[in-house]
Amino acid sequence: MAAIETTGLTKRFGDVRAVEELDLTVESGEVFGFLGPNGAGKSTTIDILLDFVRPTAGTAEVLGYDAQRSPTEIHQRVGILPEGYGLYDRLSGRKHVEFMIESKEVDDDPGRLLDLVGLDAEDAERAVGGYSKGMAQRLVLGMALVGDPDLLILDEPSTGLDPNGAREVRRIVRDLADGGTTVFFSSHVLGQVEAVCDRVGIMREGRLVAVDTIDGLRDSIGSGATIELEVDRVPDGVESLSIDGVSDLTAADGTIRATCLDPSAKLAVIDRVREEGAAIRDITTRESSLEDLFTAYTVDRQTEGVRA
Amino acid sequence: MSWRVVARKDFADAVRSRMLWGIVGLFALLMGVSALVPSLLDIGGATLGYNFAADLAQTLVPVTALVAAYLAIAGERESGSIKLLLGAPHSRLDVTVGKFVGRAGVVLVGVLAGFVVAGLVAVVAYGELAIGEFVSVTVLTAALGVTFVGIAVGISAATSTRSRAMALAIGVFFVFALLWDLVPFALTYLRTGGLDLGGTVPAWQVLVEQSNPSRAFSQLVDAALGSGAEMTAGGGGGGEGAANPFQSRIAGAEPFYLKDWFMLVILGAWTVLPVIAGHLRFRSADL
Numbered sequence: 001m002a003a004i005e006t007t008g009l010t011k012r013f014g015d016v017r018a019v020e021e022l023d024l025t026v027e028s029g030e031v032f033g034f035l036g037p038n039g040a041g042k043s044t045t046i047d048i049l050l051d052f053v054r055p056t057a058g059t060a061e062v063l064g065y066d067a068q069r070s071p072t073e074i075h076q077r078v079g080i081l082p083e084g085y086g087l088y089d090r091l092s093g094r095k096h097v098e099f100m101i102e103s104k105e106v107d108d109d110p111g112r113l114l115d116l117v118g119l120d121a122e123d124a125e126r127a128v129g130g131y132s133k134g135m136a137q138r139l140v141l142g143m144a145l146v147g148d149p150d151l152l153i154l155d156e157p158s159t160g161l162d163p164n165g166a167r168e169v170r171r172i173v174r175d176l177a178d179g180g181t182t183v184f185f186s187s188h189v190l191g192q193v194e195a196v197c198d199r200v201g202i203m204r205e206g207r208l209v210a211v212d213t214i215d216g217l218r219d220s221i222g223s224g225a226t227i228e229l230e231v232d233r234v235p236d237g238v239e240s241l242s243i244d245g246v247s248d249l250t251a252a253d254g255t256i257r258a259t260c261l262d263p264s265a266k267l268a269v270i271d272r273v274r275e276e277g278a279a280i281r282d283i284t285t286r287e288s289s290l291e292d293l294f295t296a297y298t299v300d301r302q303t304e305g306v307r308a
Numbered sequence: 309m310s311w312r313v314v315a316r317k318d319f320a321d322a323v324r325s326r327m328l329w330g331i332v333g334l335f336a337l338l339m340g341v342s343a344l345v346p347s348l349l350d351i352g353g354a355t356l357g358y359n360f361a362a363d364l365a366q367t368l369v370p371v372t373a374l375v376a377a378y379l380a381i382a383g384e385r386e387s388g389s390i391k392l393l394l395g396a397p398h399s400r401l402d403v404t405v406g407k408f409v410g411r412a413g414v415v416l417v418g419v420l421a422g423f424v425v426a427g428l429v430a431v432v433a434y435g436e437l438a439i440g441e442f443v444s445v446t447v448l449t450a451a452l453g454v455t456f457v458g459i460a461v462g463i464s465a466a467t468s469t470r471s472r473a474m475a476l477a478i479g480v481f482f483v484f485a486l487l488w489d490l491v492p493f494a495l496t497y498l499r500t501g502g503l504d505l506g507g508t509v510p511a512w513q514v515l516v517e518q519s520n521p522s523r524a525f526s527q528l529v530d531a532a533l534g535s536g537a538e539m540t541a542g543g544g545g546g547g548e549g550a551a552n553p554f555q556s557r558i559a560g561a562e563p564f565y566l567k568d569w570f571m572l573v574i575l576g577a578w579t580v581l582p583v584i585a586g587h588l589r590f591r592s593a594d595l
Contacts, residue, residue, distance in 0.1 A: 013594075050395060071394075075394075075395060085392055086387030087389060099396070103396035
């Protein structure tokens with residue numbers, strides 16, 4: 001049984017298409033990173049999984065339950081850190097965790113959970129009105145762990161955390177995943193998911209544009225690399241040159257940059273630029289990173305946005 | 309039964325509000341003072357004191373209940389805490405019911421506190437509690453409070469922001485507490501084309517006039533306190549409720565829907581129907 005399965009999931013807010021025909025499967029036991037820039041439809045998708053938002057079309061299943069028909073069964077088995085949550089300012093951190101324990105009818109020790117997410121005992125007794133964003137984030141993560149959930153759904157869990165806190169969240173996620181918990185979490189920063197995810201999905205404009213393992217993504221970049229040529233002058237029309245094995249060619253400020261899909265293309269780029277009559281002063285090459293790939297998927301979106 | 313967890317947490321959260329205790333304290337003080345008025349003016353006894361207290365409660369309790377409950381759900385939607393509440397295994401129905409019960413509990417505590425003070429004042433000032441009248445007015449005021457909690461929770465369930473909930477709550481208060489005095493004029497004008505309020509009116513017009521929960525409450529209090537609430541030097545024991553308070557206004561026999569017991573139906577309807585209507589909107593809302 002898949003932990004999460006959506007079929008043709010679509011959500012429109014008026015004319016805005018937040019999620020379009022989303023088919024997404026997250027397997028039991030995996031750590032799945034849900035990536036994309038802000039506004040790509042990640043939070044809307046998560047809100048539908050949790051029945052905070054109703055889909056326009058399509059279905060969503062979580063742990064085998066229909067998200068719209070059986071939300072309480074899902075919430076009983078899922079721990080969540082939603083986007084845009086608020087706390088009960090007058091209640092203490094411990095009371096928040098106790099409320100979740102009572103709601104799920106389990107007998108967890110609130111102190112242990114608070115300790116696990118790094119909220120010290122003194123802070124836990126304070127009203128949460130005075131919490132920093134990072135403390136609030138830890139508290140809600142602690143609430144999410146109540147009842148040893150089968151699935152954790154975390155929407156941008158690193159928001160508001162300093163690098164140390166973000167690293168701790170990754171450690172908690174990894175520990176839980178090792179214990180068999182499925183983790184589904186979203187982020188707009190690839191670096192936060194790269195280290196912990198078994199697979200990632202990349203959203204863009206409400207659509208899933210890529211789903212793969214981290215290794216698979218690396219393979220798809222292949223031996224791809226970027227070559228940068230510093231030249232005395234940029235020949236006219238260099239950007240429209242077509243060179244075998246080169247996927248992208250740009251020129252700016254005396255530098256020609258080409259993305260090469262196979263190593264031999266680098267030499268071809270150098271040859272063609274010289275044929276065009278430019279003298280090369282320096283050559284730099286760089287292996288493509290996942291970050292480049294992520295940027296390729298998402299920068300494109302931003303230029304479209306400018307045009308629209 | 310998960311609404312119980314919601315109600316308990318909601319109550320626990322509300323009793324931590326200093327503003328709430330301020331309101332309850334002020335309410336209790338005013339109730340004590342109004343119960344003392346007949347003694348100060350030497351115009352009656354404990355029952356008349358309760359009548360004055362009930363008159364005050366007729367305006368104060370709706371305001372208090374609206375203030376205590378209008379943000380019950382809308383406030384959580386605006387702050388986002390609804391995502392933690394509904395993220396726990398509570399259905400939206402559990403939330404609506406739990407919020408209603410929790411806030412009703414808060415208002416009941418306030419009403420009780422007010423009447424405990426009024427009762428103490430009665431014992432000290434008049435040397436009697438007049439237990440029957442005391443209990444009935446307390447219960448009726450509690451019912452009025454719960455009614456307005458129902459209205460407020462209904463408003464709160466139907467709206468997504470603080471400001472909209474507040475606008476509606478203020479609107480409800482204005483209509484019931486202030487504009488309602490215009491209803492007899494409006495109905496008479498629509499019916500006859502004139503503004504002559506004398507003479508008899510159809511029974512249904514009286515029903516519309518009495519369908520304001522505060523009016524219904526007032527009729528019930530009059531029935532419960534009876535002649536004991538009249539201003540007489542000495543005052544004292546209560547009597548049976550007036551047989552037909554509208555005899556002078558309507559032609560013919562009094563229909564069932566103007567009898568005292570039907571006022572309880574009106575209060576009940578104002579309690580339940582807004583909650584249902586609000587919930588139907590909340591149930592299908594995107595948060």
